[in-house]
Amino acid sequence: MRKARIELGDVTPHNIKQLKLLNQVVFPVSYNDKFYKDVLEAGELAKLAYYNDMVVGGVCCRVDVLDGQRRLYIMTLGCLAPYRRLGIGTKMLEHVLNFVEKEGNFNSIFLHVQVNNDGALDFYKKFGFEVVETKQHYYKRIEPADAHVLQKTLVKS
Ligand SMILES: CC(C)(COP(=O)(O)OP(=O)(O)OC[C@H]1O[C@@H](n2cnc3c(N)ncnc32)[C@H](O)[C@@H]1OP(=O)(O)O)[C@@H](O)C(=O)NCCC(=O)NCCS
Numbered sequence: 661m662r663k664a665r666i667e668l669g670d671v672t673p674h675n676i677k678q679l680k681l682l683n684q685v686v687f688p689v690s691y692n693d694k695f696y697k698d699v700l701e702a703g704e705l706a707k708l709a710y711y712n713d714m715v716v717g718g719v720c721c722r723v724d725v726l727d728g729q730r731r732l733y734i735m736t737l738g739c740l741a742p743y744r745r746l747g748i749g750t751k752m753l754e755h756v757l758n759f760v761e762k763e764g765n766f767n768s769i770f771l772h773v774q775v776n777n778d779g780a781l782d783f784y785k786k787f788g789f790e791v792v793e794t795k796q797h798y799y800k801r802i803e804p805a806d807a808h809v810l811q812k813t814l815v816k817s
Pocket residue numbers: 686687734735736737738739740743744745746747748749750751771772773777778779780782783784786
């Protein structure tokens with residue numbers, strides 16, 4: 661049998677509805693029109709993941725600058741449940757890691773993960789992310805409402 665193809669592609673006005681549908685299925689939080697408007701401007705920071713030409717995943721990040729620290733924030737990185745543990749999340753995260761390495765001016769990468777999301781915690785820890793903080797009542801409409809902040813430090817400051 662031929663090996664499955666996992667590829668990443670740009671998010672465009674033509675396929676953004678697929679990203680919206682995917683995020684609705686994968687995440688308990690819903691994202692507004694502004695989120696998707698920004699995603700269309702995000703270039704390499706937003707990608708769709710294809711498994712044999714089917715959209716099965718998506719990643720959306722933004723640059724966050726605070727107190728002279730330039731950080732990459734992963735807003736969403738998700739894969740449809742039947743396609744998990746096939747390397748699709750790895751492909752998307754490696755894209756993000758390659759991007760920050762190439763740019764060279766990021767201090768860290770960070771994201772929020774719901775405290776009960778053991779799969780995501782294991783996934784990110786595998787790539788050198790650590791829990792640096794736990795925020796109580798971070799989410800408004802979902803339970804548990806607490807979130808871990810996961811961070812991977814790139815440049816010691
Ligand atoms: C987290 C997520 C993106 C991982 O995607 P994925 O395509 O399944 O990840 P990969 O197949 O590349 O996994 C790579 C490695 O991470 C670890 N890992 C991934 N999912 C795991 C799980 N559920 N339990 C334990 N380890 C896990 C494993 O070490 C895995 O390697 P292996 O399969 O060879 O053991 C996926 O589970 C997902 O979409 N979850 C819902 C959305 C979400 O919570 N996103 C995180 C917040 S942005």
